[in-house]
Amino acid sequence: MLAIRNVGFMQCVLSQHRLKYSVTEFGLRSLFSASAEVKSSDDMPIQMDNPYKELPKGCILCNITVDHKNVQLLSQFVSPHTGRIYGRHITGLCGRKQKEVSKAIKKAINMGFMSVTFKDPSFLKDPNICNIKHLE
């Protein structure tokens, strides 16, 4: 009796979900049969980029020469409020480029290209490269 009740329940559930498979009272096994109506293209892998692909390595200044005369570039790594040079954890540059930028900024300041205590106002609207949020 239980078996029949269960079959009835199963049929109710299955009909709600509108399965393609044919189910008879006695043939629940047909659910699991290999000869169900499945399109051969359903099982093929979906074309997508390799999800495990490694991201390209390199900091933002890779293959860009850092010059002490290029004040606009150097100003992007300097605080607009104090003119201090941002650290490595903020700029996200690799060791070599961080050193180059830091030296170039100090050189530019010394030679009279760049200011010490603030960022040139014409460069304030430049896009923010560094990982820092300014208080508005």
Add this chain to the structure above:
Amino acid sequence: MPRYELTLIVKAMQRPETAATLKRTVEALMERGAVVRALESLGERALPYKISKHNVRHTRGGYFLVDFYSSPKMLPAFLDHLKRDVDVVRSTVLRNEEKETGSARCCVREPPSAK
């Protein structure tokens, strides 16, 4: 002969006086046996900070770049000469080496993850 770059900041003056200053500077270079390769002007603009030189507080200046080849021995004497020039606000001589492009070693290792 090594190649140098002179960054010259001259007082904000009228055009004929600026020209005279530059001419003096380049002639001083050539007297000491330098070969001047190029003279570029970066324009006259406001200085990033006020510079006091020769009892004058400067706010504006003309920026010039002089590319030259010379013997390293004459540089101290030349810089001394520039210091005495009243019209020159600041002068810096830097070594200008021809760097080889295509150094593919940049960022071979992973940079520190900032984000």
